[in-house]
Amino acid sequence: MSETRIGTTRLQRISRAYTETAVLYAALDLELFTHIARGATSLAALAEAMDVSLLNAERLLTCVLAMGLVERNGDTYHNAPDSARYLVSDAPAYAAPWMTFTRGDVPGWFRLTEILRDPAPPSTLGMYADLTVASARAYHAATYSIGMGAGRRFCREVDLTGRHRLLDLGGGSGAYSINAVQRFDGLRAVVLDLPPVIEVTREYLERHDVTDRIDTLAGDFTVTALPRDCDCAVMASNLPIYDAAAIRAVIARVHDALLPGGEFHLVGEMLDNDGAGPLDAAMWGMYEAVCGSAGRAHSIAECIGYLEAAGFVDVAEAVFVPGTLHRVSGVKRG
Ligand SMILES: C[S@@+](CC[C@H](N)C(=O)[O-])C[C@H]1O[C@@H](n2cnc3c(N)ncnc32)[C@H](O)[C@@H]1O
Known part of the structure; x- marks a missing residue:
């Protein structure tokens, strides 16, 4: 042997x-x-x-x-x-701004030992706590190209035909909403994001000439009253920013606000159920330590549990971008 x-x-x-x-x-x-x-x-x-x-x-x-x-x-x-x-x-499809998106965090990563030992309690919003319009503009210049690719993919995989209004939680540049209203006739959308970001969202909506079909809502999706006339919702690429309690609470709020029969899609970096990868999901969880938030990596099974606990039915999961993003979806009873 x-x-x-x-x-x-x-x-x-x-x-x-x-x-x-x-x-x-x-x-x-x-x-x-x-x-x-x-x-x-x-x-x-x-x-x-x-x-x-x-x-x-x-x-x-x-x-x-x-x-x-x-x-x-x-x-x-x-x-x-x-x-x-x-x-x-x-x-x-130039994506260098996204590839260098976390370059400013390099010194933080090399202080990781110290950060992990720091007994100070984490902040709720982490890197988002001190956003300005200028920093949000730079941030979304980086997320935009990759977000548009993800938004296109979302619209290929999720059929929103016949849906009327999409709630895009933490929609950033509006990439998912822009793709969705362009693809599905009659669909309108509302992008909810933090006030400095919404200023930037409007610039992207204008650039794509969709301000007549996409509204904006400046707020914090953990506390701001959600629109009650949406029959579909997506929350993409925010997952590791929050701990389980926060995500559970947001998903319960989405369930409460959606119209009966409405559908919700959670897209994010998720760990496999054995918790042993993918590495990207694990690292985005660790990135939240560098950013000082309470966020962490969540597993697919945990995400399914969040949707079920909120009352969603027909909860299903699918690979969204292999090795990077997963999608967990559910429907509010009609
Ligand atoms: C990585 S970006 C993703 C943007 C977009 N969903 C996409 O996939 O292209 C995360 C977004 O979530 C927003 N966000 C994070 N926490 C939020 C909160 N509590 N309320 C509203 N927006 C939030 C951030 O401001 C940021 O625009």
């Missing part, structure tokens, strides 16, 4: 995983992927375009090649498919 040799390779990779992040940030700052897309495909051309020495260009290209972000044919570099689609600055 062959013995599996236990080595340190995996542990070494994890212990230096931050180096990959740093290389990606630098490549984005230096617009490496954009320069390649615009035709600077040799080492010398890239060094000149990025205004770095040949030595440093070679170091960077060696790393991004090893990370699979860039591919090489002879002496010619080209972008890997995902780099070409999401990391080239004039590409329609």
Whole structure:
């Protein structure tokens, strides 16, 4: 019987995983992927375009090649498919603002030991407590492109035909609502978000020319009275910000406010029921420690339990974005 040799390779990779992040940030700052897309495909051309020495260009290209972000044919570099689609600055799906969304939190992550030992009670809103219109604008410049992709996916997977008004809790840029009213004839929506965010939501609604079909409501979904004329609701990408009691209470409020027969969709990073992953869901839970909130990672089974406890029936779950987002849905009895 062959013995599996236990080595340190995996542990070494994890212990230096931050180096990959740093290389990606630098490549984005230096617009490496954009320069390649615009035709600077040799080492010398890239060094000149990025205004770095040949030595440093070679170091960077060696790393991004090893990370699979860039591919090489002879002496010619080209972008890997995902780099070409999401990391080239004039590409329609450019997502670098989202990829660097938590860059400002890097020092916080490296204080994690201290944070975990801090006996001070967490705040309810965490990173959202001190939002200004300017910080909300920067935040949603990052969430917008990824949110629009998720909103499109939501509308492909959830048939809202015949529904009249969608309540979009913590709707941010309005990405889900914008996609929904554009896809489903006759559907209207209301985006509820914190007051500084709603200023920014209105800018996105204007940009998409949907202000006649989407209303905004400035408030806090844990306390603000919810509209009582909606027959469908979605809460997307807020889940780890809150603890179980808060999520349970919000879902009970949604159930109370929805019209009979209305449907609710909770989309978020959820742990598998054994609690052992996915890593992304676990890390978003930990991110809340860095942000100082009481939030945590919730499992799919917990989320199903929140909906059932609120009174939703026909509660079902589905993978939304593999490894990242899950969807738990239910219906209010008619
Ligand atoms: C990560 S963004 C997601 C935005 C949008 N749902 C999407 O998927 O593109 C989370 C949003 O939830 C909002 N939010 C968090 N807590 C909230 C609360 N208590 N009341 C209203 N909005 C809240 C934040 O302001 C932010 O806009």
